[in-house]
Amino acid sequence: MARRVPLKRLLGLCSLLTLGCPAPPTPDAGPTCEVVLPEVCGNPALRFADVQPLFQTHCVNCHYGQLGGPWPLTSYMDITDWADVVRDDIAFCSMPPADAGTGMTLAEKALILDWLRCGFPQ
Numbered sequence: 477m478a479r480r481v482p483l484k485r486l487l488g489l490c491s492l493l494t495l496g497c498p499a500p501p502t503p504d505a506g507p508t509c510e511v512v513l514p515e516v517c518g519n520p521a522l523r524f525a526d527v528q529p530l531f532q533t534h535c536v537n538c539h540y541g542q543l544g545g546p547w548p549l550t551s552y553m554d555i556t557d558w559a560d561v562v563r564d565d566i567a568f569c570s571m572p573p574a575d576a577g578t579g580m581t582l583a584e585k586a587l588i589l590d591w592l593r594c595g596f597p598q
């Protein structure tokens with residue numbers, strides 16, 4: 477038979493160990509990722525020229541190939557060689573970093589994801 481530990485004791489232990497249990501999440505706590513991955517190619521007319529300025533504005537300030545930094549995202553090949561990783565990072569809002577303050581909008585992310593979904597035409 478399992479020994480029952482009183483709830484009060486568990487709570488006390490928790491606050492002892494962690495100096496306060498984590499507060500329950502509030503609806504507006506932290507940034508949320510609202511990006512939706514397109515399931516089909518919705519805009520086959522998109523070309524690299526349409527999305528290149530977005531990479532320029534929101535990525536290249538870090539991804540320009542400096543020593544010890546992230547690899548460059550400056551050319552078509554730089555970006556498409558890593559298309560899957562780029563897609564995932566944008567889709568899961570891990571890039572651009574939330575604290576980078578590039579101000580990338582949902583519409584801009586959607587445009588890049590559309591272009592990638594359509595096979596990144598040059």
Ligand code: HEC
Pocket residue numbers: 531534535536537538539545546549558561562565566571572573576578
């Ligand atoms: C503020 C600087 C900064 C900006 C802006 C930025 N990145 Fe990054 N990125 C980094 C750094 C640093 C790394 C390497 C460390 C890491 O993985 O977090 C990285 C890594 C990555 C990776 C590889 C991570 C992995 O999953 O292995 C991808 C893909 C990427 N960035 C794409 C982008 C794209 C696309 C943009 C623009 C939409 C962007 N980044 C904007 C700094 C930046």
